[in-house]
Amino acid sequence: MNHKLLYRLADSTAVEALVDKWVAWPHTFSPVPYSLHMLNYQKKNLSSYLQKPGIHVESSANPKLLGGPFVNVPVERTAEIEQMLERMDKEHGATQQMAQDLIAFQNLLDKEATGQSLEPYYAVLPESLRGFIELLYDYNNRPIVRCIESLFYKSTHYKKHLQSLHLFTQTHDRARAYYMSTPRLPTDDSIEWTIPFARTEIDELFKLDNQPQPLSYIRELLGLDAGDDKKLISLLTDRPPYMAEKWQGSGIRVRYFGHACVLIEYNDVAILIDPFIAIQPSQGGIERYTFQDLPPYIDYVLVTHVHHDHCVFEALLRLRHKIGMLVVPKSSGIFYGDISMKLLARELGFSKVTEVDPLDSFSFSGGACIAVPFLGEHNDLPFAKSGYLICAGPQRLLFAADSNCLDRRMYENLSAEYGPIQTVFLGMECIGAPLSWVYGPLLPKLPEHKHCQSRRSKGSDAHAALNLLDAVQAERVYIYAIGREPWLQYFMALEPEDDDLYIKEISKVLEACERKGFADARRLYGKDQIYLGGEL
Secondary structure, three states: OOOOOEEEEOOOEEEEEEEOOEEOOHHHOOHHHHHHHHHHHHHHHHHHHHHOHHHHHHHHOOHHHOOOOOOOOOHHHHHHHHHHHHHHHHHHHHHHHHHHHHHHHHHHHHHHOOOOOOHHHHHHOOHHHOOOEEEEEOOOOOEEEEEOHHHHHOOOOOOHHHEEEEEEEOOOOOOOOOOOOOOOOOOOOOEEEEOOOOOOHHHHHHHHHOOOEEHHHHHHHHOOOHHHHHHHHOOEEOOOOOOOOOOOOOOEEEEEEEOOEEEEEEOOEEEEEOOOOEOOOOOOOOOOOEHHHOOOOEEEEEOOEOOOOOOOHHHHHHHHHHEEEEEEEOOOOOOOOOOOHHHHHHHOOOOOEEEEOOOOEEEEOOEEEEEEOOOOOOOOOOOOEOEEEEEEOOEEEEEOOOOOOOOHHHHHHHHHHHOOOOEEEEOOOOOOEEHHHHOHHHOOOOOOHHHHHHOEEOOOOHHHHHHHHHHHOOOEEEEOOOOOOHHHHHHHOOOOOOOOHHHHHHHHHHHHHHHHOOOEEEEOOOOEEEEEOOOO
C-alpha cells in the first residue's frame, strides 16, 4: 500500500445521519415528536414486519405502495429486527411511557377542562411530564399541554449516544429503502460511526470532500483499525477533488441542485436554499450537481420549513464546516409538533443560527434577504415555515418553497412593499399527503377519515400559482421538480409519470406564462443554471 497517497470521500459515498439506526429527520430528533413517532410508527411497523416479513418485503418492491408502512429488510434478517424491538423497549422504555402519558393527559384535559383554572392539574401530572410542561388554554378555552422543547433536549429522553453516521457506497439512485419505514442495518461493506452530531470531528470527515488526507488519518478519525482498511478504501478515492470556483461574473448566477435546492451567487456572496445535495452513484445516473460543485464557502443557508425534504440532516451536517450562517423560521413554541428549528440546529452543532419571523431581513453586499409568509402545505397545522425574498441589485427573486397561494392579497402586499418581484421559484406539489401520513403518530386523536383526506400537505395548483405570479408581477417562473429526480425517491415516495396531475398543472402554468410573454418559464429537473441581470 502506498502510504503517501491522499484520499477523499468517493463521489459515490453516501453518509446518512441516523438516530438509533433510523434515518435522522426532525421527527426522529426532537425528543417529544420522536417519542410519539417511535411509539406509534416505528414500533408498530417493526411488530407488523415480524408477523409477516415476506409481505413487507414484497410490498416494499411494489412501486404503487411506495411510502407505505413496509419494512424493507430481507427475511433472513428477521432476528435482527426482533432484537432491535427488544432493545428499543429497553433503551426507550421511559421515553415511550412519557409519550403515552402526554397523549393520555392531553385527552384528559380535553374531556375535563372547559374554562376553569388549570392550576389544580399540575398536582396530578404524570411523573414523566413534571418539570417539562406548561398547561394553557387557547382563546376558545381549549386546553393545551405545552412541552418546553429546550428542557426536553436536556433530559434523558434526548439520547445523543444513539446518533451515528452510516457510510456506504450508493450503487444507483433508487438503492435506498424508504427513509421512514426501514431502519438501516449494518452491512459488510458499510461503516457506522457512532458519534453525536454536534461533535466537530464530523466536520473533519466532511472536509474530505475537498481536502484529501492520508489513510491513517481517516482511519484514526473514524476509530477503525488496519483490519478495516479494505472496507474503508472502498469508500474513498485518491483522485484529486474537483474544486468549484466562486462565481466572479456580473449579475446573478442561480444553480439548481434538484428538488427545492437552489444556490444564488451575487457580489461574492453565496446563498443556498433548502440544501438537498445528490451524490453520484457508482452505476451512474442523470446529470446533476453534487457536493463538489458547491463553492468553498457558503455565506448563508436558508431553510424554508421543517419537512424532511427541506431540513435534510445528511446535507446540513456535510456542509456545516463551510456555512457562515444558518437561517431558519421561528416556531410558535406552543405545539410539540411545531419543532423549533433553532434548537434543532444548535443540537446539530451549528453555532451561528438566525431565527426569522415574516419580514425580518438581513443585508449583504449589494442586496438583502427578507423572510416572507408561507401559507399552506402543512395540513392546517402550525409549523415554522418561511419563504425568502432575495433582493440583489435591481433584481427581486422570490423562493416560495411549497407555498399554496391561499390568499392572493398577501403577495400583493409583498409586491407593494418591495416592488415587482421579477423572478419566482415555486413548488407545485398540488396533491400532497393526507394529514395521517406523517402527522398521524403525533396527534392525540385523528379527525375523521374524510377530514384527514381533505387536509393535505399540498402546494399550489395552476390556478393558485398563476394568482401568485400575477400578484407579484412576475416575469420569470421556475417550478421545482417536486421530487421527480430519482435520488429523491427514498425520501419522497413518488413514482412520477409524464402525464400525471402534477405535470398537467405545471404545464397549464407554463403555457399561460408563455401567452403572457414571460421572459422565461420552465420546469426544473436534475440540474440547471440561470443568469440574471448581467453577462456570463
